[in-house]
Amino acid sequence: MLGLTEYEISALFLSLKVAVFSVFVCLPFGLAAAWLLARVEFFGKVVIDALFHLPLVVPPVVVGYLLLVLFGRSGPLGTWLFEQFGISITFTWKGAAIAAAVTAFPLMVRAMRLSLENVDHRLESAARTLGASRLRVFYTITLPLMAPGILVGVILAFARALGEFGATITFVSNIPGETQTLPLALYSLAQTPDGETGAMRLALISIIVALIALIISEWLAKRIDRRHGANR
Amino acid sequence: MIDIDVQKNLGSFRIDAKVATDTNGVIALFGRSGSGKTSLVNMIAGLTRPDSGRIVIGNEPLFDNARGIDVAPEHRRLGYVFQEDRLFPHMSVIANLHYGAPRGAAGRQFNRIVDLLGIRHLLKRRPTTLSGGEKQRVAIGRALLADPRLILMDEPLASLDSARKDEILPFIEELSSELGMPIIYVSHTMDEIIRLADTLVLMSDGRIEALGTVEALTSRLDLRPMTGRYEAGSVLHATIAHHNIEQGLTYLSFNNNTFKVPLLELPRGRELRIRIRARDVSIALTAPQDISILNVFPGTITEIDEDASLQVDVLIDIGVPIWARISRHSLSMLDLHPGKKTYVLIKAIAINRYSLGGLTRSGMSTND
Numbered sequence: 341m342l343g344l345t346e347y348e349i350s351a352l353f354l355s356l357k358v359a360v361f362s363v364f365v366c367l368p369f370g371l372a373a374a375w376l377l378a379r380v381e382f383f384g385k386v387v388i389d390a391l392f393h394l395p396l397v398v399p400p401v402v403v404g405y406l407l408l409v410l411f412g413r414s415g416p417l418g419t420w421l422f423e424q425f426g427i428s429i430t431f432t433w434k435g436a437a438i439a440a441a442v443t444a445f446p447l448m449v450r451a452m453r454l455s456l457e458n459v460d461h462r463l464e465s466a467a468r469t470l471g472a473s474r475l476r477v478f479y480t481i482t483l484p485l486m487a488p489g490i491l492v493g494v495i496l497a498f499a500r501a502l503g504e505f506g507a508t509i510t511f512v513s514n515i516p517g518e519t520q521t522l523p524l525a526l527y528s529l530a531q532t533p534d535g536e537t538g539a540m541r542l543a544l545i546s547i548i549v550a551l552i553a554l555i556i557s558e559w560l561a562k563r564i565d566r567r568h569g570a571n572r
Numbered sequence: 573m574i575d576i577d578v579q580k581n582l583g584s585f586r587i588d589a590k591v592a593t594d595t596n597g598v599i600a601l602f603g604r605s606g607s608g609k610t611s612l613v614n615m616i617a618g619l620t621r622p623d624s625g626r627i628v629i630g631n632e633p634l635f636d637n638a639r640g641i642d643v644a645p646e647h648r649r650l651g652y653v654f655q656e657d658r659l660f661p662h663m664s665v666i667a668n669l670h671y672g673a674p675r676g677a678a679g680r681q682f683n684r685i686v687d688l689l690g691i692r693h694l695l696k697r698r699p700t701t702l703s704g705g706e707k708q709r710v711a712i713g714r715a716l717l718a719d720p721r722l723i724l725m726d727e728p729l730a731s732l733d734s735a736r737k738d739e740i741l742p743f744i745e746e747l748s749s750e751l752g753m754p755i756i757y758v759s760h761t762m763d764e765i766i767r768l769a770d771t772l773v774l775m776s777d778g779r780i781e782a783l784g785t786v787e788a789l790t791s792r793l794d795l796r797p798m799t800g801r802y803e804a805g806s807v808l809h810a811t812i813a814h815h816n817i818e819q820g821l822t823y824l825s826f827n828n829n830t831f832k833v834p835l836l837e838l839p840r841g842r843e844l845r846i847r848i849r850a851r852d853v854s855i856a857l858t859a860p861q862d863i864s865i866l867n868v869f870p871g872t873i874t875e876i877d878e879d880a881s882l883q884v885d886v887l888i889d890i891g892v893p894i895w896a897r898i899s900r901h902s903l904s905m906l907d908l909h910p911g912k913k914t915y916v917l918i919k920a921i922a923i924n925r926y927s928l929g930g931l932t933r934s935g936m937s938t939n940d
Contacts, residue, residue: 462658465619468645469652470672470718480671484662567662 344545347538350517351525352545358433358521359501362441366448366497371490373445374452396446403442404510411435411511435512436519440501447500448493455489456482487564495557499550522546574599574722574756578615578625578635587611587622587778593771598748600769600786601758603798608778609758610655613724616756617652618645630721651715651723655730657707659699665710666695672718682717688750689713689743705736709743716753723747726758737764744768762790762799766807766847767929774798786845786929791893793877796885804885805849806894807929812842821866821920827891832866833923845929850885850897852922856915857906867918869894873910876903888916 344352373392377385395403411418411429421427429435459482467477483490505523512519514528526542529535573594580587587608593599601609614620616627618634621642627635629650634643659668673682686692689709699707708728715723725744729737745768747753759765765772765786772789774782776798782789787807790799810824810831817835824831824846831846838844860868871890878884884903886896894916908914 460658462654462656463660465645466652466654466658467660467671468619469617469648469650470714471646471649471674472671473644473646481660487662 345538347516347525348542348545351520351522351542352549354433354436354517354519355502355521355523356549358437358440358504359498361434361437362444362501363448363494363497365437365441366445367494370445370448370452370493370497373449374456377449378453378456392449393446395443400443400504400506401510404439404507407435407439407442407507407511411438429512431512431515431519433512433518436504436508436521437501439507439511440504441497443504443507444497444500448497451493451496452486452489455486455492458489459485484567488561491557491560491564495553498553502546502549502553522549573628573630575626575628576612576616578612578622578627580611580615580620580623582611585778587615589775589778589780591773591780591783593773593783595771596752596754597770598744598755598757598768599771599773600765601756601773601775602760602762602765603775604760607775609760609775610726611778612775613652613726613756613758617650617724618643618648649719649721651718651720653708653712653715653723653725653728655727657699657704657711659702659707659710659714661699663699664695665691665697665699665702668699668710669695669714669717672714674719685713685716685751688746703736704732705739708732708736708740712740712743712747716747716751720753722754722756724756724758727760729759729761729764741767762805763847766790766845766927769929787892791887791895793875793887796877804851804895804897805847806892808846808848808892808894810844810846812836812838812840812844814840829869829891831918832920834921836928846923847927847929848894848918849922849927850895852919853894853896854917855886855888855896855898855902855906855908856917859915860917863917864919865917866920867916869916869918871914871916873908873912873914875910876908878903888914890916894918 377389377392408430409415411421413419413422413428413430418428418430421429429438463485464477464481467481472480503523504521505527508519508521509524514520514524520528522542522545526539526546529539529542575592577590578587585608589608589612601612603609611620615622622635622637624637625635626633626637633639633641634648635641660671663671669682669686686695689712691706691709691713694702694706694710699710702710712728729740732740741764744755748755757765757768769786772784772786773780774789774795781798782795787809789795790805790807796804808826808831810826813823813825813830815822815835820835821832822834822836824833833846859870869890871888871894873886874889874893875887876884882900883897884900886898886908888894888896896916
């Protein structure tokens with residue numbers, strides 16, 4: 341396909357699968373976290389805020405190691421998952437998706453929180469006086485008005501997940517076809533004698549994927565802008 | 573029926589407001605900015621919770637601290653037109669209008685309101701493409717279509733220039749007359765209130781200072797600090813007696829007297845309120861002759877408001893109380909004092925359509 345080798349195709353599709361999956365895992369939690377930080381006042385908010393941002397500042401290797409400790413077969417979460425559902429996520433693509441989701445989470449929350457803070461609370465009050473319940477206000481007013489921020493959050497998280505390296509290799513290792521995403525494959529080739537051409541090809545593929553994601557997001561953003569009437 | 577008695581502390585500011593009235597039509601809530609008008613209206617709408625007290629609209633308690641009642645804003649069935657339009661930017665005008673409409677709401681009502689507000693040509697547009705006046709008309713329509721039992725309007729014209737205000741005021745007048753919708757209208761502009769309101773509620777420092785007809789409250793000297801010095805004037809309740817096309821004048825009757833104003837395009841028998849600003853009224857000691865002023869009434873001085881300024885307000889009883897603003901020099905020259913007989917002079921052309929109000933109420937009475 342498109343002159344790509346099987347190795348490249350496998351890494352590309354695995355990367356896309358991991359990134360898409362991690363973004364979907366992030367979305368509901370990200371939205372809830374953004375709501376908590378933007379709209380709820382509670383004791384210890386600063387600490388929670390810092391905790392959410394931790395994966396952004398901690399070295400990815402540390403994140404990967406902690407995930408390994410937690411989700412490993414002898415780790416507390418890993419044991420529980422295996423005993424309850426017979427699931428083991430270490431050294432699988434699901435683990436890679438979780439590593440990507442954790443590192444992408446703060447970026448998504450930041451973008452969503454900013455857009456939620458920009459939603460005019462007065463519009464929501466107006467909707468209440470028009471007979472809408474809190475839930476209806478959220479779906480019909482808050483969420484649509486947040487859409488640009490959600491989009492930015494999704495794109496940022498997607499890009500971050502595509503580029504995830506340190507946490508992934510620490511948590512789920514570098515297994516071709518299972519956990520070897522584009523960056524990991526590139527790393528392996530760069531370590532191999534005569535691997536330069538292959539590494540360069542993977543670098544180009546990464547750039548093209550990123551470009552396509554950017555173009556799609558621009559197009560979506562324009563559509564949302566038009567819906568909000570900002571272009572007229 | 574409106575029965576409100578609420579208390580709330582907002583930092584160092586305290587709202588302690590009691591209002592009870594049976595009036596329908598337009599009730600104006602008047603007060604300076606910072607007097608607590610918006611806070612009170614937000615409590616009525618359920619957007620702010622009072623610390624204590626009760627709010628009863630119609631026969632339904634919406635808030636009663638003692639009985640643990642606090643109806644959610646979406647269940648209060650009160651329309652709210654805000655100072656800013658607050659239209660939903662991501663929806664078309666028609667979607668905005670339908671937002672609060674009960675499911676399966678009658679299309680006739682929709683058409684009637686859309687036509688009344690003159691917004692049919694805007695239905696497919698986005699709110700951001702509308703002018704300020706158009707936005708506010710859509711906001712009024714949206715509130716109306718939610719089928720409220722009463723509409724709260726918080727200075728809906730404050731953000732508009734005077735041309736846009738003139739575009740909207742007639743609609744608000746018609747809401748009450750055509751649709752019989754009770755309105756609580758918040759304003760700090762006396763002109764708007766004279767034009768729209770039947771009942772006036774004065775608010776100051778979080779408290780209700782007075783409640784009564786617009787005519788009664790604007791002539792009271794003790795309320796002058798609240799009703800405002802520049803805005804000072806009197807309000808006359810009159811009926812259209814006949815029109816004289818040749819003279820270009822309309823004759824209004826009030827209290828067995830006749831008041832002449834430039835021709836009005838209103839039917840005979842229509843009752844209205846005329847606002848006469850104190851600075852448009854002069855005083856003479858003898859009945860003037862050979863004079864251009866058409867309205868001359870004999871009367872007796874009842875009160876003199878000697879403020880510290882160079883101007884003095886004199887209240888003259890000509891069957892109804894009329895305020896005149898004259899210079900301090902004139903006061904001493906004419907030796908004016910309470911009890912003195914004088915003549916009141918009012919130029920006909922001082923009255924224009926901005927001085928007229930109360931068409932709403934008369935409109936309702938002609939429907940009876």
